[in-house]
Amino acid sequence: MARTLTVGAAQLGPIARDESRSAVVQRLIMLMKQAHTRGCDLVVYPELALTTFFPRWYIEDPAELEQFFETAMPNAATQPLFDLAGQLGIGFHLGYAERAIEQGAVHHYNTAILVDQSGKIVGKYRKIHLPGHGDYEPHRAFQHLEKRYFEVGDFGFPVWRAFGGIMGLCICNDRRWPETYRVMGLQGVEMVLLGYNTPQHNPHDPSSDHLNHFHNLLSMQAGAYQNGTWVVGVAKAGREEGCDLIGDSCIIAPSGEIVAKAYTVEDELIVASCDLDAGIPYKTTIFNFAAHRRPEHYQRICQQTGIQRPLK
Ligand code: CDV
Numbered sequence: 001m002a003r004t005l006t007v008g009a010a011q012l013g014p015i016a017r018d019e020s021r022s023a024v025v026q027r028l029i030m031l032m033k034q035a036h037t038r039g040c041d042l043v044v045y046p047e048l049a050l051t052t053f054f055p056r057w058y059i060e061d062p063a064e065l066e067q068f069f070e071t072a073m074p075n076a077a078t079q080p081l082f083d084l085a086g087q088l089g090i091g092f093h094l095g096y097a098e099r100a101i102e103q104g105a106v107h108h109y110n111t112a113i114l115v116d117q118s119g120k121i122v123g124k125y126r127k128i129h130l131p132g133h134g135d136y137e138p139h140r141a142f143q144h145l146e147k148r149y150f151e152v153g154d155f156g157f158p159v160w161r162a163f164g165g166i167m168g169l170c171i172c173n174d175r176r177w178p179e180t181y182r183v184m185g186l187q188g189v190e191m192v193l194l195g196y197n198t199p200q201h202n203p204h205d206p207s208s209d210h211l212n213h214f215h216n217l218l219s220m221q222a223g224a225y226q227n228g229t230w231v232v233g234v235a236k237a238g239r240e241e242g243c244d245l246i247g248d249s250c251i252i253a254p255s256g257e258i259v260a261k262a263y264t265v266e267d268e269l270i271v272a273s274c275d276l277d278a279g280i281p282y283k284t285t286i287f288n289f290a291a292h293r294r295p296e297h298y299q300r301i302c303q304q305t306g307i308q309r310p311l312k
Helices: 021-037 062-066 079-088 172-176 178-185 206-227 276-284 295-305
Strands: 004-011 042-044 091-102 105-115 121-126 159-162 165-171 191-196 230-235 238-240 243-245 250-252 258-261 268-275
Touching: 004 021, 004 230, 004 250, 021 042, 021 079, 021 268, 079 091, 091 191, 105 165, 105 191, 121 159, 121 165, 165 172, 165 178, 172 191, 172 206, 178 206, 191 206, 206 230, 206 250, 206 276, 230 276, 250 268, 258 268, 268 276
Parallel strands: 004 042, 042 091, 165 191, 191 230
Antiparallel strands: 004 268, 091 105, 105 121, 159 165, 230 250, 238 243, 250 258
């Protein structure tokens, strides 16, 4: 019997700096209701989906900065989303800024959770590939201070048995790194969920601004194909506090083909019914890792070329 998972990618338009959490959660709820009407089992929201993309500002006041972080999940503002998920029997993926206290120390992460159809958190991932810079760069039109505000995630890239399949999470810049998909691919991942906030303009390399949409899709389509997995990529899009963010939210099959794609830069739901077995032909033939992958030879190439830190 086919293992079909109907997924909604819930792209968000811009979130204003002064937009309240409860106003944002109302937008998420509207999208979840639409997703339910369209038969979704799972709805995927973007990276840092509860606030504006605050790493674009150099915020010196610690109290002001902390306002962008969630100290618990669920909390008073997000509880209605969890309640609705349980009532409708629909799961969700949510990205948010996490403030955690662990072994008596405060930590800050760029985090995503996977919530099942009963409203219970079943998976949590903390972003590993943090882009941008750690120090204030006054010459830039806008900052990208993820390296200042977040620590590198400490969970690796686990996968979870949920929604009748093997699910993996990553966040935004992670999608550009082949290792992200391959670590999950080696664990048999069948669907990767990810959210992103990607500016149209890259102050470090404006020469590639016109390729932003291409590179976004290229990374996710390659990750899907090379690991025989579905990839659901969901943007926060549009002009947010004067900064243009790309849209292009999409659902990508294990063939690497896009089966659904957003056409606006606003709140928009796209839906696809995904056969979780669609990755099997890839996993058992061209990308049969056990038969064809040669990690011992990657190691030898490092030795031959004198690379000091061998590939693993
Ligand atoms: N939020 C991100 O991780 N954004 C990066 C940008 C800065 C390049 C991205 O990879 O889309």
